[in-house]
Amino acid sequence: MALVLTPLKGMPFVNPGDDLVDLVASALSSNTINPLDGDILVLAQKIVSKAEGRMIELTEVTPSPGAFKLAAEANKDPRVVELMLQESRRVVRVRPGTLIVEHRLGFVCANAGLDHSNVAGPPRAESEQVLLLPRDPDASAGRIRSGLEMRFGRRLAVMINDSHGRAWRLGTVGTCIGLSGLRALVDERGWKDLFGYTLQATIVGVADELAAAASLMMGQAAEATPAIHVRGFPYALGDGSLQEMIRPASQDLFR
Amino acid sequence: MALVLTPLKGMPFVNPGDDLVDLVASALSSNTINPLDGDILVLAQKIVSKAEGRMIELTEVTPSPGAFKLAAEANKDPRVVELMLQESRRVVRVRPGTLIVEHRLGFVCANAGLDHSNVAGPPRAESEQVLLLPRDPDASAGRIRSGLEMRFGRRLAVMINDSHGRAWRLGTVGTCIGLSGLRALVDERGWKDLFGYTLQATIVGVADELAAAASLMMGQAAEATPAIHVRGFPYALGDGSLQEMIRPASQDLFR
Numbered sequence: 001m002a003l004v005l006t007p008l009k010g011m012p013f014v015n016p017g018d019d020l021v022d023l024v025a026s027a028l029s030s031n032t033i034n035p036l037d038g039d040i041l042v043l044a045q046k047i048v049s050k051a052e053g054r055m056i057e058l059t060e061v062t063p064s065p066g067a068f069k070l071a072a073e074a075n076k077d078p079r080v081v082e083l084m085l086q087e088s089r090r091v092v093r094v095r096p097g098t099l100i101v102e103h104r105l106g107f108v109c110a111n112a113g114l115d116h117s118n119v120a121g122p123p124r125a126e127s128e129q130v131l132l133l134p135r136d137p138d139a140s141a142g143r144i145r146s147g148l149e150m151r152f153g154r155r156l157a158v159m160i161n162d163s164h165g166r167a168w169r170l171g172t173v174g175t176c177i178g179l180s181g182l183r184a185l186v187d188e189r190g191w192k193d194l195f196g197y198t199l200q201a202t203i204v205g206v207a208d209e210l211a212a213a214a215s216l217m218m219g220q221a222a223e224a225t226p227a228i229h230v231r232g233f234p235y236a237l238g239d240g241s242l243q244e245m246i247r248p249a250s251q252d253l254f255r
Numbered sequence: 256m257a258l259v260l261t262p263l264k265g266m267p268f269v270n271p272g273d274d275l276v277d278l279v280a281s282a283l284s285s286n287t288i289n290p291l292d293g294d295i296l297v298l299a300q301k302i303v304s305k306a307e308g309r310m311i312e313l314t315e316v317t318p319s320p321g322a323f324k325l326a327a328e329a330n331k332d333p334r335v336v337e338l339m340l341q342e343s344r345r346v347v348r349v350r351p352g353t354l355i356v357e358h359r360l361g362f363v364c365a366n367a368g369l370d371h372s373n374v375a376g377p378p379r380a381e382s383e384q385v386l387l388l389p390r391d392p393d394a395s396a397g398r399i400r401s402g403l404e405m406r407f408g409r410r411l412a413v414m415i416n417d418s419h420g421r422a423w424r425l426g427t428v429g430t431c432i433g434l435s436g437l438r439a440l441v442d443e444r445g446w447k448d449l450f451g452y453t454l455q456a457t458i459v460g461v462a463d464e465l466a467a468a469a470s471l472m473m474g475q476a477a478e479a480t481p482a483i484h485v486r487g488f489p490y491a492l493g494d495g496s497l498q499e500m501i502r503p504a505s506q507d508l509f510r
Binding site for chain 1: 350
């Protein structure tokens with residue numbers, strides 16, 4: 001069986017308060033996709049954050065002294081750095097242009113996941129907004145999943161992805177920041193290979209692999225499609241969480 | 256258009272000297288896939304290394320004093336550590352059970368990409384083999400691509416992937432270690448978003464995203480399918496290389 005990732009064309013621009021269950025269900029219909037048990041919907045972080053009203057007006061942000069200091073070091077807007085600090089547990093690395101943090105959600109990422117582009121519609125001189133990550137992406141995925149499951153009467157999964165930079169390698173890759181109804185990791189330790197050897201060290205980051213696959217089909221710019229329908233995921237659905245994927249600091253040689 | 260990843264069922268066990276062009280072409284036929292211009296084949300590192308005879312008998316490896324010392328620190332077989340050192344430029348981190356190196360090919364990875372499972376067929380007491388990465392994976396991908404293009408008369412791309420661990424997150428993900436006929440990165444800096452904002456910091460690791468997607472369909476254990484056919488890749492094919500994807504040490508905050 002093949003893995004098929006279909007971008008949902010025609011998703012409208014998402015505004016605060018929009019019901020993503022409605023929007024995704026409509027987009028599925030208009031793309032003539034009738035969900036089956038085991039199908040997965042991958043949604044871009046941006047539309048989930050927007051629907052949840054996670055936009056912040058920079059004019060309303062007052063940077064702390066610490067944010068001013070860090071902003072000078074990172075060569076960034078102190079108001080933006082203030083928000084990054086509010087969204088983080090701690091700063092992991094700073095360098096001009098780059099702030100790597102441990103996000104309050106637990107993962108390490110650049111700029112605390114803040115997004116400055118394409119937040120609120122056409123640029124307006126008087127307004128400058130940034131978008132924060134959803135408050136609890138697993139819960140967001142769970143709510144959307146429940147709604148879609150009720151709507152379609154099928155057992156579905158929902159994942160939220162974002163583009164993350166990485167240590168060691170160039171290029172962002174789609175990364176899972178929240179999920180409901182599928183496992184984040186598949187532990188293959190102890191499975192036998194073709195010849196009966198026991199496999200070593202094989203916990204597979206299946207949610208991140210799917211997040212990367214979906215990201216390929218989302219695009220980034222004007223043709224962006226922020227919702228991807230997935231059929232043929234080769235692992236049984238189950239319960240997963242963002243926290244499963246986060247390497248504990250005590251086991252992390254690079255934090 | 257959808258992205259469709261189809262595992263090629265029925266690939267035989269690969270032995271040194273096997274012609275992967277033959278094996279992949281036969282598997283495409285027996286899976287009734289007729290390649291079209293723009294299709295991509297993703298091959299697991301393991302079959303490329305095996306076809307190229309990159310197995311080493313551990314009984315023939317003599318560890319250096321440095322390998323003995325590092326093996327004690329990493330709690331590993333000194334002969335295996337000797338091979339890891341031969342395959343690396345430098346050691347980045349050591350801890351019991353884990354050796355993170357800068358591979359001679361340039362990327363940072365665990366255990367220099369050495370593979371100890373399922374190398375040569377059924378376990379034999381007298382033989383213990385490990386598998387090294389291909390000598391030049393871009394060149395390997397290029398040869399296989401040329402052969403397949405000649406065979407089918409189509410413009411194709413070939414990628415070799417491997418499962419890599421990551422800083423910060425648990426679970427391995429499929430990662431590109433060599434490619435021919437597609438770009439490793441897509442630079443979207445300067446593209447406009449829906450409302451005319453210029454996108455920031457967006458170089459997308461499209462090859463790694465595809466490597467992750469293909470890895471999902473390869474599986475790891477007895478049902479492994481080491482060759483995946485990809486149709487619907489949303490970026491124009493072009494020239495790419497492994498080196499493009501490697502973050503220069505001078506820009507790497509975690510090396």
